[in-house]
Amino acid sequence: MIPAGLLVSAPASGTGKTTVTLGLLAAFRDEGLNVQPFKSGPDYIDPAFHSAAAGRTSVNLDTWAMSEAQISERIEVAAGADLIIAEGSMGLFDGVARSGEAGTGASADLAAFTGWPVVLVLDVSGQAQTSAAVAMGLAHFRAGVKVAGVILNKVASPRHEALVRVGMEAAGLKVLGALPRNKDISLPERHLGLVQAEELPKLAELLRQAGEFVRANCDLAAIKETAAVSNLSTNGATMIAAPGERIALARDAAFSFVYPHLIADWRAQGATILPFSPLADEAPDAAATVCWLPGGYPELHGARLAAVENFRQGMQAFAQTRPVHGECGGYMALGQGIVAADGKRHRMLGLLGLETSFAKRRMHLGYRVAYTERCIPGMTTTKTLRGHEFHYASILSQPDAPLAKVEDANGATVPETGSFRQMSGGGVTTGTFFHLISPAQNQPEITS
Incomplete structure (x- = not known):
């Protein structure tokens, strides 16, 4: 049986999606849950970190390059898990101009197809109530994409958090977590993005810290409660031909x-x-x-x-x-x-x-x-x-x-x-x- 799932996304790249995703995977795993990670779009780096955090291989789901049947078939690897957590790419609605197999490659396409609710990660540094306007715009931009709540990132102080929460309440959006600024939890980068998971000698410690950080500052029970079950069909899925025996x-x-x-x-x-x-x-x-x-x-x-x-x-x-x-x-x-x-x-x-x-x-x-x-x-x-x-x-x-x-x-x-x-x-x-x-x-x- 395929478990319920959710999609972690954001208004843009660089907001902390990967750190939050890794923290959620590590925190839920530490609580005894078997979590299946996925990555929206073409990415090699993030899935390797997902796999290390979850103890299950993270798989790419790509609405531009894969048909709906192929995406459904990839999701079948989640059978036996307790929860699905997928990480989006770039901003929630960012894709290419021309549609491909099942969409434009945007994370929103995957959310709409699977029915997975979106948990938005918002970098609220340099703003307060205005962040709620951004989140509200994302929540109402496209029918069929449900924003279940937000996780605030780079919160400067309790006063700052209180002001942001006022805005979110006015926008009707649930705050699922508030992460203070933390320079100790970051992943090094190089020209193609993050350094590979296998290159980090202290990866286990980084994932442990991310899990504790998210657990201490997010409502894990409420986040798990947002997940929804998909009704998908693998009819017509085509495999990639093996190049040899x-x-x-x-x-x-x-x-x-x-x-x-x-x-x-x-x-x-x-x-x-x-x-x-x-x-x-x-x-x-x-x-x-x-x-x-x-x-x-x-x-x-x-x-x-x-x-x-x-x-x-x-x-x-x-x-x-x-x-x-x-x-x-x-x-x-x-x-x-x-x-x-x-x-x-x-x-x-x-x-x-x-x-x-x-x-x-x-x-x-x-x-x-x-x-x-x-x-x-x-x-x-x-x-x-x-x-x-x-x-x-x-x-x-x-x-x-x-x-x-x-x-x-x-x-x-x-x-x-x-x-x-x-x-x-x-x-x-x-x-x-x-x-x-x-x-x-x-x-x-x-x-x-």
């Missing part, structure tokens, strides 16, 4: 950005995952039928990746006879070289002609529709795929055959086409800058 999957600090639902789909089709660490100079398992290099931060480990000869030789031998695919960071690692932010070039695997640079940072961010011209591993025909791209690398050279025609969410063509190379031994190496989320079911029109 035995998948050598790079997994370490340089290659860690892989959506949990991809691995779940692969395993559901009977595939075996064979993890290996390039940074530990490990080659893909000789028994594997395909190799997959996820995204991550190879640019932060350029010198080390340039020196791991067993990994290099193993990959080059593997690629001669079997398919290899890389996403974003994995794609860059398959190329000739990466120029780091300091201008130093590090040689990569040389399986593709791609050359990239971080010397001049330029953000590439957004949803992608890929109309494949050649097949990626596991797909016997060309497909229309939905994914997401987020990196700061510039392409210096992309000489191989393009893998796909790629557009952004508005239908504009982007130059990151991905690459395809047929190897002399019969193997195929492919790569994309976008991370695959799902095959398209509602086929978008191809922009000429």
Whole structure:
């Protein structure tokens, strides 16, 4: 049975959603509840922290890239839990201009589809009753999205809290918690967002503090009471094709950005995952039928990746006879070289002609529709795929055959086409800058 759920959201990024979500997960878990976390939208970092706090794998739910049936199927992992807590992305109503599979990618789309009430996290620093006007606007902006209450963040003093509560009472909104300013509970950041969970040596202590902080300043019983049960259907859900029967999957600090639902789909089709660490100079398992290099931060480990000869030789031998695919960071690692932010070039695997640079940072961010011209591993025909791209690398050279025609969410063509190379031994190496989320079911029109 799927438990009741709620969605933690906010008016904007940077308000404290992740800290509050982690605190709620840790606090409820400490009370003996089995809580299933989810993340709205394309994100790798937050779900890893969710998983550590909840003790259950956090799964992405994306209304732009996934159909309603696919979202419903992802939610099935919550069976047996006591409560669902989903974290929104950006502001509650922030999405793209053109609708995708089940919406624009906005957290509000997920709330409307699932029926999960919204708990708003409001940064009230620098304002008092005005914060109630903001919350009231969010509560009444869209029919079908229910705001169950608010958690006040960065409260300066008891007087400040009292003034904010006066405004919330006038707006008819329930205050579920009031968090004083606390600089001790924060997550470090880098250019793609938060540092990965596995990189924090004191993660357990941070989560413990977050749980105690939320427990001391929020009404957990009232928050749990806001949750609602969804009535969802998985009819028509489509899995992501497993790229092979035995998948050598790079997994370490340089290659860690892989959506949990991809691995779940692969395993559901009977595939075996064979993890290996390039940074530990490990080659893909000789028994594997395909190799997959996820995204991550190879640019932060350029010198080390340039020196791991067993990994290099193993990959080059593997690629001669079997398919290899890389996403974003994995794609860059398959190329000739990466120029780091300091201008130093590090040689990569040389399986593709791609050359990239971080010397001049330029953000590439957004949803992608890929109309494949050649097949990626596991797909016997060309497909229309939905994914997401987020990196700061510039392409210096992309000489191989393009893998796909790629557009952004508005239908504009982007130059990151991905690459395809047929190897002399019969193997195929492919790569994309976008991370695959799902095959398209509602086929978008191809922009000429």
